[in-house]
Amino acid sequence: MSYAISMDDIRSAAAQIKGAAVRTPLLEHPALNDAVGGRVFIKPENLQRIGAFKFRGAYNRLSRLTDAEKARGVVAFSSGNHAQGVAKAAEMLGIKATIVMPEDAPKLKLANTRSYGAEVVLYDRYNEDREEVAKRVVGDSGATVVPPYNDPYIMAGQGTVGLEIAEDLKNLGLTPDQTLVNCGGGGLASGTFLALHDAFPTMTGYAVEPEEFDDVTRSLKSGVIEKVDFGARSVCDALLTPSAGDLTFPILKDIGIQGVTVSDEEAMAAVRFAAISLKLVTEPGGAAALAALLAGKVEVEGKVTVIVLSGGNIEPEMLASCVGNAQ
Amino acid sequence: MSYAISMDDIRSAAAQIKGAAVRTPLLEHPALNDAVGGRVFIKPENLQRIGAFKFRGAYNRLSRLTDAEKARGVVAFSSGNHAQGVAKAAEMLGIKATIVMPEDAPKLKLANTRSYGAEVVLYDRYNEDREEVAKRVVGDSGATVVPPYNDPYIMAGQGTVGLEIAEDLKNLGLTPDQTLVNCGGGGLASGTFLALHDAFPTMTGYAVEPEEFDDVTRSLKSGVIEKVDFGARSVCDALLTPSAGDLTFPILKDIGIQGVTVSDEEAMAAVRFAAISLKLVTEPGGAAALAALLAGKVEVEGKVTVIVLSGGNIEPEMLASCVGNAQ
Numbered sequence: 001m002s003y004a005i006s007m008d009d010i011r012s013a014a015a016q017i018k019g020a021a022v023r024t025p026l027l028e029h030p031a032l033n034d035a036v037g038g039r040v041f042i043k044p045e046n047l048q049r050i051g052a053f054k055f056r057g058a059y060n061r062l063s064r065l066t067d068a069e070k071a072r073g074v075v076a077f078s079s080g081n082h083a084q085g086v087a088k089a090a091e092m093l094g095i096k097a098t099i100v101m102p103e104d105a106p107k108l109k110l111a112n113t114r115s116y117g118a119e120v121v122l123y124d125r126y127n128e129d130r131e132e133v134a135k136r137v138v139g140d141s142g143a144t145v146v147p148p149y150n151d152p153y154i155m156a157g158q159g160t161v162g163l164e165i166a167e168d169l170k171n172l173g174l175t176p177d178q179t180l181v182n183c184g185g186g187g188l189a190s191g192t193f194l195a196l197h198d199a200f201p202t203m204t205g206y207a208v209e210p211e212e213f214d215d216v217t218r219s220l221k222s223g224v225i226e227k228v229d230f231g232a233r234s235v236c237d238a239l240l241t242p243s244a245g246d247l248t249f250p251i252l253k254d255i256g257i258q259g260v261t262v263s264d265e266e267a268m269a270a271v272r273f274a275a276i277s278l279k280l281v282t283e284p285g286g287a288a289a290l291a292a293l294l295a296g297k298v299e300v301e302g303k304v305t306v307i308v309l310s311g312g313n314i315e316p317e318m319l320a321s322c323v324g325n326a327q
Numbered sequence: 328m329s330y331a332i333s334m335d336d337i338r339s340a341a342a343q344i345k346g347a348a349v350r351t352p353l354l355e356h357p358a359l360n361d362a363v364g365g366r367v368f369i370k371p372e373n374l375q376r377i378g379a380f381k382f383r384g385a386y387n388r389l390s391r392l393t394d395a396e397k398a399r400g401v402v403a404f405s406s407g408n409h410a411q412g413v414a415k416a417a418e419m420l421g422i423k424a425t426i427v428m429p430e431d432a433p434k435l436k437l438a439n440t441r442s443y444g445a446e447v448v449l450y451d452r453y454n455e456d457r458e459e460v461a462k463r464v465v466g467d468s469g470a471t472v473v474p475p476y477n478d479p480y481i482m483a484g485q486g487t488v489g490l491e492i493a494e495d496l497k498n499l500g501l502t503p504d505q506t507l508v509n510c511g512g513g514g515l516a517s518g519t520f521l522a523l524h525d526a527f528p529t530m531t532g533y534a535v536e537p538e539e540f541d542d543v544t545r546s547l548k549s550g551v552i553e554k555v556d557f558g559a560r561s562v563c564d565a566l567l568t569p570s571a572g573d574l575t576f577p578i579l580k581d582i583g584i585q586g587v588t589v590s591d592e593e594a595m596a597a598v599r600f601a602a603i604s605l606k607l608v609t610e611p612g613g614a615a616a617l618a619a620l621l622a623g624k625v626e627v628e629g630k631v632t633v634i635v636l637s638g639g640n641i642e643p644e645m646l647a648s649c650v651g652n653a654q
Contacts, residue, residue, distance in 0.1 A: 025352035030376045046606040049357045108603075275646065276435075279373040279639035281606040312606035319602065320647035 003254075004152045004247035007198050010159035010191060013060040017160060020059050020092060022048050026168035026306075031277040036293050038300030041176070043165050046282050046312025050112070052238070053161055053188055053310050054085030054148075060157030061146055062089045070095045072142040077101075077130060080109030081238050081311050082148040087118035100130075100137055106237060106315050149187030150245030159191025165306055166199035176203050177303040180260070180289035182310045183207035183216050184241040186248030189257065192308065197255045205257040206298060208288040210234035210264065215243050216252065217259025225249050235264040238285030238311055260298060266291040271314065271322045281319060286311035330581075331479045331574035334525050337486035337518060340387040344484060347386050347419060349375050353495035353633075358604040363620050365627030368503070370492050373609050373639025377439070379565070380488055380515055380637050381412030381475075387484030388473055389416045397422045399469040404428075404457060407436030408565050408638050409475040414445035427457075427464055433564060433642050476514030477572030486518025492633055493526035503530050504630040507587070507616035509637045510534035510543050511568040513575030516584065519635065524582045532584040533625060535615040537561035537591065542570050543579065544586025552576050562591040562645075565612030565638055587625060593618040598641065598649045608646060613638035 027042040045053035062074060073096035076086040083099045090097035097118040101110060102125035114120050123133045138145060147154060169176055179196055183189045186207070193205045207216050212232035219226040227243045234240060244252065262270075267284040270291035274282045282290070289307040292298055298305070314322075354369040372380035389401060400423035403413040410426040417424035424445040428437060429452035441447050450460045465472060474481060496503055506523055510516045513534070520532045534543050539559035546553040554570045561567060571579065589597075594611040597618035601609045609617070616634040619625055625632070641649075 022355065022357065025354070027352070027374060028349065029374065030349065031378075044606075047354060047356065051358075051604075051606055272643075275602075275608050276643055277378075279371075279378055279608040281602050281608060316599075316603055316650040320651035323643040324647035 003194070003251050005156045005159065005191065005194065007195065009152060009156040010163055010195050013056070013153070013156040014160045014163055016063055017056055017059050017157060021056050023164065024048055026165060029278050035273070035277070036300045038302065039304050040293065040300065041169070041304070041306045043161060043306065043308045044280060045161060045308060045310050046280060046286055050081070050084040050088045051311055051313045052081035052085065052286065053158055054081040055088055056160050057154035057157030057187060058082065058085035058146065059089040059092070061151060061153040062086070062093050062095060064153055065095070065144060069144050072144065073097065074146050075100065075138050075143045076146045076148070077134065078148055079105045079237055079240060081313060083113040083118070084109060084116065084313070086146050087113045087116035091117045098137055098143065100133055106313065108315050109313055112313065149185035150247050152247065155187050155191045155248060157191070158188040159195045161188065161308060162192035162195030166196055170199070174304055175200050176306045178204040178206065178298065179306040180206040180208050180292055180298065181308045182239060182285060182288045183209050184239040186216060186244040186252055188308070188310060190248035190251040193255050193257055194251055205255060206260045206292070207252060207257050208260050208262060208292045210236040210239055210267070210288065211261045213239055213241070214259065214261045217261055219244055219249060220253060220257060220259050223253065236267055236285035236288055238283060239288065260292045262288050262291040262295060262297070266295045268322050270294055271319070274309070275319065275323050280309060281312045281314065282309050283311050283314040330521070330578050332483045332486065332518065332521065334522065336479060336483040337490055337522050340383070340480070340483040341487045341490055343390055344383055344386050344487060348383050350491065351375055353492060356605050362600070362604070363627045365629065366631050367620065367627065368496070368631070368633045370488060370633065370635045371607060372488060372635060372637050373607060373613055377408070377411040377415045378638060378640045379408035379412065379613065380485055381408040382415055383487050384481035384484030384514060385409065385412035385473065386416040386419070388478060388480040389413070389420050389422060391480055392422070392471060396471050399471065400424065401473050402427065402465050402470045403473045403475070404461065405475055406432045406564050406567060408640060410440045410445070411436060411443065411640070413473050414440045414443035418444045425464055425470065427460055433640065435642050436640055439640065476512035476568070477574050479574065482514050482518045482575060484518070485515040486522045488515065488635060489519035489522030493523055497526070501631055502527050503633045505531040505533065505625065506633040507533040507535050507619055507625065508635045509566060509612060509615045510536050511566040513543060513571040513579055515635070515637060517575035517578040520582050520584055521578055532582060533587045533619070534579060534584050535587045535589060535619045537563040537566055537594070537615065538588045540566055540568070541586065541588045544588055546571055546576060547580060547584060547586050550580065563594055563612035563615055565610060566615065587619045589615050589618040589622060589624070593622045595649050597621055598646070601636070602646065602650050607636060608639045608641065609636050610638050610641035
């Protein structure tokens with residue numbers, strides 16, 4: 001089978017982002033093991049530069065541009081973490097970045113994106129056509145549009161998460177039974193599962209989505225790319241994508257990944273558990289895989305399970321609200 | 328020079344707690360490096376079992392008891408993290424634990440201590456004599472009192488923090504210029520600095536205290552053990568000890584450790600920075616060393632600095648309050 005990316009692309013991305021991205025550890029916490037009754041390893045990408053895995057793909061993508069392309073700048077569309085990843089990578093590489101963000105994006109993500117030196121253009125995601133906004137922003141600048149997930153360099157960059165998990169588990173002499181990865185458009189999931197499947201062919205993989213954004217779950221059942229229902233909403237702002245990409249989906253499908261969904265309440269409870277019991281700050285979309293475990297949606301007893309905490313860029317007010325609420 | 332503990336004791340403690348304690352990683356975060364303008368490594372003991380380093384010493388101490396001693400149980404006095412460490416170690420080792428805690432101890436710490444199966448006895452720390460309470464609780468039970476810091480097994484257990492930092496830095500090929508360790512009675516500081524001084528003899532060490540609990544800072548200047556002023560208060564509940572111990576202080580003094588103090592406001596700002604920018608939940612006393620860096624109390628430019636985040640057992644309400652406040 002031939003996909004948009006190979007293991008060589010992921011290994012090349014690992015070399016490319018070395019020194020720029022944080023080599024996050026693989027954590028095991030007794031409080032989580034006790035809570036779910038199984039052995040769980042956590043890949044904390046909330047500890048990544050910009051607070052989410054997105055920096056990996058963005059840096060891999062931007063650092064491959066030619067000097068001429070770099071001089072013309074980059075444009076990205078994102079509600080938050082991809083925005084920050086592209087903005088920060090651009091800043092480090094000396095590239096002008098324009099980021100188009102929905103006007104209801106989390107304030108922290110807007111502020112962070114601007115703090116990395118990017119120009120932020122706002123649009124109304126419910127009433128404005130994104131393609132129109134895109135055309136207007138790119139104009140005749142010749143800027144390169146950096147897609148959030150459906151791009152080989154982006155996918156390979158996110159795949160380094162899987163490469164690192166595999167490396168650390170092998171050093172511990174362990175073979176994981178299953179891994180749960182949060183899933184929006186499938187950039188992280190496709191890259192990570194490709195790398196993990198290569199290292200551990202018998203491992204089961206789960207793509208975790210918000211309940212109303214269960215397009216990948218449905219797609220994996222039907223075998224074709226399904227779309228999110230019109231009007232879907234979720235507190236997991238990092239996972240609000242209309243559908244998987246035509247480059248990401250075939251990987252998830254062929255490896256035999258299964259879909260799991262979590263409610264907003266389950267995601268918020270996971271944010272609280274992560275903060276109070278694991279001492280890790282996550283955002284709702286970053287805690288979806290943890291939520292699936294805590295809600296008992298996947299059997300963990302007697303198994304070695306891995307989850308990716310994909311991001312921690314939660315609004316301070318929402319974090320305060322999550323931890324302030326009684327259990 | 329002969330101290331209460333040697334490097335062999337710390338190495339022995341490392342072997343003793345292996346598998347029971349979490350082998351925490353050494354983290355580096357670009358957001359912290361950028362904020363302070365130097366290279367900083369973080370030892371996140373908030374990710375330790377029970378959310379603080381205290382489990383290390385407690386497990387090392389309790390696991391050395393004879394079967395007869397174990398059968399008679401243990402008693403500890405603590406406002407929180409030592410309580411949880413002893414309670415959890417006792418639970419794991421099948422020992423009955425009675426923990427005497429001030430009635431104004433953080434509710435989370437009280438609840439956690441009870442959740443580990445310990446019997447909690449409350450007292451009024453401002454009006455009751457602790458020695459009297461101790462006598463009453465221990466009675467003629469023959470229970471072993473587990474001191475919070477002035478004990479060789481406790482100190483050696485906490486010293487494994489330093490052993491692990493040294494191991495990880497050597498793997499990175501780095502020699503630290505300085506390390507900052509939060510300091511109450513000096514159990515963590517003495518063990519950690521002993522191990523780090525052994526590995527890196529030229530390293531500078533700082534013991535970080537709350538402003539009104541600056542007894543170690545003053546002791547290190549005068550050369551003798553000084554006491555905290557009557558009526559001292561601090562939000563750093565983990566660091567409220569009247570003085571260093573006669574076993575811990577000589578180590579700090581001979582190695583040439585210096586004292587640094589932080590205000591409550593600086594500690595709370597560090598809790599906020601850790602949560603929002605580093606995605607790590609800390610308690611005020613656990614973030615004192617971070618506060619010292621952020622407040623510019625130690626020069627970090629061009630240096631390799633290490634800080635220990637010693638604990639993360641903050642009240643959910645206080646965490647909400649810290650992160651909810653504008654920067």
